Amino acid sequence: MTMMYLFVAANAYGWRVLSGNLSFAKFLEAIPLADPFAALQMLATGRVPARDVLIGAALIAVFYGLVAGRAFCAWVCPMNIVTDAANRLSRKLKLRSSGHSFGHPARQSSVEASRSMSRGVRYWVLALALALSFIMGVPAFEWISPIGMLHRGIIYGGANPGVVGGALSGVGYAAGLGLVGALCVFLFDLVAVENGFCGHVCPLGGFYSLIGRHAIIKPRYDREKCTQCMKCVDICPERQVLDMVGKCSATVTSGQCINCGRCIEVCADGRLTVRAARFPFPRFIISRW
């Protein structure tokens, strides 16, 4: 969110901390940062991206790959707000069966079963994006990405007279803000598949899952202190990564964990039974979340 604020401020107030958007940005007008998945698609089209794009993509890939894991999804991506809203509403309206059915397929209600989808779909979409980039000669996901539409809408929507001033109707205005894509994602998550977009379909999430597998920052679970209230599993948007809960002490190893820290936040009695980190030092960072 801070990131989005800096981007918006760059436009609205002429701040130069981050200029650009989530596809490419310059930090303090000097350090290039680029979306590594977009750069990969550009490579797949058979063109070598320009130097700034390559350097920026490498910097971001190294940061998430070694340090932050899939934190992009929880902390930077604006779609997270949309899907969280869908999730919250879905809980309020009790559209999903209460509790979790993790590891207990027998408990899975028919409703939930009908709303399930393989978590592996995102890797298919990822492969498809690269294949289509190669065939069509353009970065395929970037052409349809609701994330791109949303962050561009947020960053430029307010500051761009072309979009706002063009005598647009309410619908056109919403389209200009990239809200149509976001609305589709919202409804998909609400009525079709729980955590459907971020947790199942999004190839960008899939990409960060793959490269973030060995990142340093990951939650750690402590079986000794656990009261098995299962709140952590209940809140987790990627439940399959917490498969050790109630079984054994372990660090999350899956790259699919988005490091959102919600498990730590909800952990019972304020005793952090789900703890951060594979190495001692990030423990500090995470305990402050």
Added chain:
Amino acid sequence: MMADRRTFLREIFKGAGLSTIGGAVWSGFIESSAADPLVLRPPGAVPEEEFPAKCIKCGRCVENCPFGTLRLAGPGDRAAIGTPHFTARSVPCYMCRDIPCVPVCPSGALDKSLVSDKDDSGGQRLDINKAKMGLAVIDRENCIACWGIQCDACHRACPLIDKAIVLNMSRNERTGRHAFMAPEVKAEHCTGCGVCERVCITEKASIFVLPRKIAMGKAQDRYIRGWKAEDEKRLEGLGTDVRTNTPRSSKSAVDYLNNAD
């Protein structure tokens, strides 16, 4: 998870099938949003065939445009989503001397060398007059200056006045006492900035910018304008006698008048 080979193969087959459906829809969408040939790009843009592939959609050109000319295409626009373009009739390009939109491009979709010439020391110097964003085209049927009514709005507004737009004077035979002052666009100098389209006073602009690929024809190289040095150059090194070899040319013509028995 994958209980046996059968399950595994079935999953792969399912995935491949669904990917094919998804791929067909997805590529169809890309095809259709790439279809608009009338989109106007910022100065220094690489050719339209390459542009959508090179542009990373970061919007830095849009951010640096002081006039709000450039905007990123939204889902409602027909240009590839997220790529920069402008609509001359609402906000044209005002041709900044320092071209702030071009040097900030990280991906090479806006190429500095396309809007630069050589300075005295041989280095690159930005020159917005080199831009070729499009070409202004005049609808002579609806241009009121071509009717004989006095108007030179486009000519006056043109940043390259008397170069890109010139006024052609001719006698108005109908009245016998007035002159036509009809504007004419010179493609060699026109940058396609669209200021003329913006200021055109007719209800729907009678002078408007089109991409050069759409607006211009192209003659084959075999037509030589003898009065143009660059055309004459194409003739250098060519023999004056041209012999075309076809299956027939192996048989020489029968000179039946002189050699016939």
